[in-house]
Amino acid sequence: MHISHLSLTNYRNYSRLAVELPPGPILLRGDNAQGKTSLLEAIFFLSTTRSVHARTDQQLINWLTLKQEPLPFARVEATVKTKLDSFRLAITLVRENDGFRKDIRLNGSKKRALDIVGKLTTVMFLPEDIELVTGAPAIRRRYLDTTLCQINPDYCQALTRYNKVLANRNALLKDLAERNGNADQLLYWDEQIAHDGATLVTQRHNAVLELDAVARQRHREVSGGKEGLRLYYAPSFDLYQRPKPDYQLPLLMEDLAPYSTVAPPVKEVRQTFLAYLQQSRREDIQRGVTLVGPHRDDLHFLVDGIDMTLYGSRGQQRTAALSTKLAEVALMQQSTGETPVLLLDDVMSELDAERRQHIINIVDQAGQALLTTTDWSDYDEAFRQRSKLFSVTMGQLEEVGQI
Template sequence: MYITHLSLTNFRNYGRLELPLPQGVTLLHGNNAQGKTNLLEAIYYLATSRSPHTNSDIQLLNWDAAQADEPLVVGRLVAQLAAQTGEHQVEMRLIREKGRNGRSGRNNRSGRNGRSEYSFRRQALVDQRKVRLMDLLGNMRVVLFLPEDVQLITGPPNGRRRYMDVTLCQIDPIYCRTLSNYNKVLEQRNALLRQLAEGIGSMDVLPVFTEKLAALGSRIFARRATFLQNLAREAQRIHYEALTQGQETIRLAYLPRLEGNGNGRSTTTSNMEPSENWIQTHQADEKGIAKRFAQSLAETQPTDLRRGATSVGPHRDDWLMTINGRDLGSYGSRGQQRSAILALKLAEINWMETITGEKPILLLDEVVAELDENRRALLLAYVQKSTQAFLTATDPGMFTAEFLEKATSMLVENGRVYPDHQHKL
């Protein structure tokens, strides 16, 4: 699969961009703050409906266009795709409107009371037809490499959950729908728990939410377990064979929050392993998982009622990587962590291809400069085998002449993109 054309309107520092794109490797080079990362972000956003750099999508709108008193600002991202299933168009619109929700006519800017007079919404389109946001996902698949990926090992669990969700949602629409429903039910259950903690609300409704949560949550547990197991196998192979020449063995362990006791990675050895092993052997048995999850929800209900929050479930899951049996986050060297992450990401490429029969689009933002020779050679071998890959670099001099010869180079300058030969004219 590859993008043949990308159009951006009012996205970050791109006022208007119409960019035909070739197959193979494209090197985006240019000085700092010109728009290289923004271009990769746009492609990633079309594939996942999320930005890797912000949770506040309104920041993606070009700030010149989104001037204070502009009544309607629309950002548009459109990619034309050539895929196995034919040609497709995916589109995302970012819409900031003034005066919706009955607050029109007021002329003051975002309210000091914390409420804004602007509303913001997003709209997804596939082949020019409006679709639900989650139905945009899966039309275009990407694997993104960032220098900060190592935080998947060293950072907090929400980043690791997000990684599972974003990756799985590109492949598995049932997972994505289930996750969205789970989050809604979880929110409702938590709201009720908070009410009950304050002495309001009805206990009668709680079992309804709990039952729904168990059914949806078990499906998420099962799919995450299968996903991580497949990814782990592949990452382990790449790491062992290609990155450490048989010296080191990494493992990836799923830590499902199926049980009430224990609080994540710090208690992995005693508390988490049983349910981890259990879920791996039961991953095909959603009903069995639902039963055990429902039992945990019943056991933790008194705590939940006190806390006003649900303490077990996939929303508190985690996973960890170990090297030669030790937690990489706590004991791994920086270099070992980098190698493990590289193996994981390369495994993601192979996994996506195995499942869909198509290579994903690769996005690499400033990662090549950080890698030593061995890791760089391995990564660039994947890049060169890909159907389409985009790399950014401030200095193209770090690539070999042979690599540059095969790649298409484009200069990024102040929100414009110039194929190299055009710029020189």
């Protein structure tokens, strides 16, 4: 798929932008602070209804508009072309009470966020992708959630419900700890949490298996055949109720072998989750939080059996993260039948020549890819020649001829 037209109004440092975009690679060059990241962020926002960078939606609205306009708003709008279809997507942030609300439209009709996520599929590459491997488990969970939401609307719905129910269960746990109330009140929330939690767990499990299959191949290519990468989903409770492997130790593959099978049916996972909830109930009440569930899951990157998060060199970690992102592109393509739009924010400067080439290969297969840089020479002449070139200056785009 590709975006044929993009318009931004009062979005970050873009007061007004309207641009036609071709399929294929699009190179955006600009000095620092000109709006390169903001443009990719806007497209990602339209795709997922979330910003990769902002903590609140208000941060996306142009400062001047916010200060000067009585009714400030920001809008991102795009026309998207797929193999068989063409549609218009728009998100407008409009003032409501103290904050902002998203008005979401598909071909002009009002939609819920859940209805449009997955329409325009994107994969974002950022220099900080390495944090997928080096960072906290929450980063890996968010990664799985963002990917799966784009692929499967049911997942997104289950996730939204799960988070609400989890907050309610935690509130009750605190209340029980303080007032010594009847713990049976938890039963209702346990059922709810297990119902949606099981959906999340099984889908994460199966998606990681698919990611693993492709990431393994990509990693072999990126590392010149030297390293074997495996991705393992580590749910907070074991789906087969076996003891958990100790990821703190360098691991041998055999320890993890049972994890590589397809997830059990969702019904069984629900029962298992319920059993674990029962087991940890006392401690849950003492601590006032739910200690098991997909909100405590993790994802492990093992190279030749060694956990990269704990023991990887910087280069190995970067390669593992890159291979995983490349696999995500393939997963999205397999699941939706369309190539996602690739958004690569200044990733080349951090990579060596060989890894750059792997990115270029993927870009060449994509229906459309937007790549930002501060320096044209990050891309060789042949690549520049088959790309559309724009220069970005203070929230404006200008098409440039070949350099």
